[in-house]
Amino acid sequence: MLLKVEKLTKKFPGVLALDKVNFELESGEVHALLGENGAGKSTLIKIIGGIHKADEGKIYYKGKEIAFSNPSEAINNGIATIHQELNLFEDLTVAENIYVGNIRGNLVNKRQLIKKAQEILSKNKFNIRSDSLVKDLNTSEKQLVAIAKALSLKSKIIIMDEPTASITEHETKNLFKIVKELKKKGIGIIFISHRLEEVFEIADKVTVLRDGKYIGSGNVKDFTQEDLINMMVGRKIEDMFPKYNAPEDEILFSIENLKIGKMVKNVSFEVKKGEIFGIAGLVGSGKSEIPLGIYGYMPAKWDNLIVNDKKIKKIKRPDEALKNGIALVPEDRKSMGLVLELDIMKNIVIQNTELIEKKGILFWNKAKKIAKEEIEKYSIKATSINQKTGNLSGGNQQKVVISKVLKRNPKVVFLVEPTRGIDVGAKVEVYNIINKLANDGNGVVFISSELPEIVSLCDRVLVMHRGINMGVLENEEITQENILKLATGVDI
Template sequence: MPGQSPIVSAKGITKTFSGVCVLKNVDFDICPGEIHALIGENGAGKSTLVKIISGVHSFLEGQILVGGVPMRFKSPHAAREAGIALIHQEPLTFQDLNVTENLYLGHTRGKGAPIINWSELHRKTDALLETLNVRMRSRDPVRGMTIADQQMIEIASALSQNAKVIIMDEPTAALSRGEVENLFTMIRRLKEQGHAIVFIGHRLDEILEISDRITVLRDGVLVGECNKEEADQDKLVHMMINRTFKELIVKETVPIGEVLLEVKGISYPGQYYDINLTVRRGEIVGMAGLVGAGRSEMASAIFGTQPALAGDIIIKGEKVSIKNPSQAMQKGVSMVSEDRARTGLLTAFNIKYNMTFAILRRIISKLGFIQQKKEDELVDRYVKYLNVRMRDANQAVRELSGGNQQKVVIAKWLLTESDILILDEPTRGIDVGAKAEVYKLINELAKQGKAILMISSELPEILQLSDRVYVMCEGHITAEFRREELDSKKIMTAASTVRERSAV
């Protein structure tokens, strides 16, 4: 920030892990009262940099200055004493303790105070929680709390230790939209109080919403820094991957076969009207439109979550009645939903269970037991295929990054081997690297001969991937384009213009 001198300044940081250089001569500074975002693809070195600043890792070359004074922290504890706190991606709370215990256990160390006045600490904790406007109370047990609440405990803990710099490493990865709003309110309040915030994130819309300044790392090297006012998604993507977003999406040509899905005149008054569409084997059909155009509602008719009130659905030439998702799945229709945290995943369960619960029938033996070996083999195959980054398949899904969660959802539907796949905003909320992997996967699914209906609000992915595109506006299909006719202006016009219903 102009005119402000930084609280923390990292200068020329170089770091190696077993001889491999992961940060090269990186400068990064943090000023009071600013929200400084740190972005970059997976493996760019973001976590390593903040771990160095917060005393978790040592470094080979460079300097960390706190208030202008060079420091070399021997531990995270030492960094905390200097006012720097790292909030972990997976909160490091003690499940069997209550909020106060989690807040104060770290501090009492080395103070030579064997007698702890718990009622005093509970009172202090409640006062702190109140100023933070957090719902929980001092005596609440941590077990069973959401990740979002546990993050709040970590933030409260940092504040109770007078942290001046609060560093958050991908704090929104496992949060719902509402929880993200809450966290952002908290972050803004901390900023107003003069704290310095470092925010590592992968959702560029969130980054542009919350940050004042943005620093980009690529392969361990500082690419650049800009103020929020000078930044937009395209510029940031280009800085992160040195290519434009469009260049990242490659369309593979696949032979297109017979019609697998046909929708004839379905309507649900108030949501969508007289929808007609077809999707062929090997074809990727884009469904463009603005948010709220009725696309997801129309898709829920095909998948049976909310059947249409009129019209027909025809699968492989046969008229079908789909009243719920399990009937849809029996007919070979799968859907990757828009809100994976709510409907696509059981976030409290592990990766393995999430991938296989849709196909339990296939892996259950005649005696009713799950065939463990068969399940393990299937999961292993798809985890490798999709390059899911995880500890192991027994890890809870909510601990994965958004992109990896999305891969688990897609794996679930790959396992079902259905012919018709509806993807609702398949790359929403995931980082560019993971997006590129999801695009490869969508191509792969088309190559396998699936018929794909892809709802997306991101024009580049509609333009690059689709063989054909329908556009919806206010519940009506307002245009249809073949690939060679595609053009962003025409799509935007159709997405915002309701054609008068022709008198047929």
């Protein structure tokens, strides 16, 4: 047994994060760690990786009891964690990132460093130059740098936290080839993902946590997706993709010849009242830039923009978009949607101050009332309205973003990757919010890289390829095959 966790317990103020949790990992095994946001996954890997200390329980590594006091100690003993938000130095080279913190002596031979790093990259068939600057790499290449760093340290355990959250399907396949090669070398991999289809493709075993408790483990082949979902959420989810909106003929939003730099070229579309309108495309297609341009985050031009029968000439800033009935739930909730250091209450009212302000005075009692109502309305799991949003799970952070955006009662809402990095139960809650939003007479623009979401939820789908609108699919035309054809530049 490479790693064994016995009855691990960890408490934070007001939260029992882990409650007598068990976990085991063999050499040459991919062990998936599953659970909803807030289930305890992150706490467990942070204890294994030396970031947190357990209050109770034991960890055995290669047969010996261990309790690392810091991440460096874990790394030096062969346990590396590749976090979802990669901890790389953007302005340094690949070689420097691989060996930073792992260089002995005071003098660094840069040429030798580049050569040694290239040997690791070539040996593992990583198609990256070791003298490249990290800031010039795409997300999947940066992940390979993080893996190469772990291999340079001769790691026996590599923890991968949501490694496919920000990469394409093609890049995911390449990553899985690398994972299989790491298995052959006897490396044990703890794999965390919210995408169950990936678990069945790459993992040998699975452990499920719920509300900080150990629910069960076993061979992946002995479970179905429904089994794992039931274990994670503690209930049966009847419909993974609920859909009950009813589009009308009235056009709420229309735009003609939208241009955003070289990324979006003369794109036109319209959204009906009560419609869930999808925008799909591969990474770099321009799909994510469309809402940023319309919302005022990026310089954009158009020939004609009409929202709720009102013609809009320009939108230079997000506040102008909001005043015109356009709202955005951004792709990156942590940097664009929330102020992580502020509590839930302040995040909800920060762009809705008119609700609590009178003659220049902010009435915080009213803010508290609004925050409590929103927490209840969206089932946000938190200790109180004063809990920092940075300490919430991903799913609950997303609900706070949605709450503050919808508090403005917009006519058209753009949701960009709204279910990225959140658990199965929270995804269904977001889908229900989207349906209700449409049924309340709004127009919803749903932008996602998850094709099952697009196919199941959308009434019509615009497909982007290299900044161009390849066509709008309707009804039975909306299939994964048709979307992928158009997304790769092939007419259907």
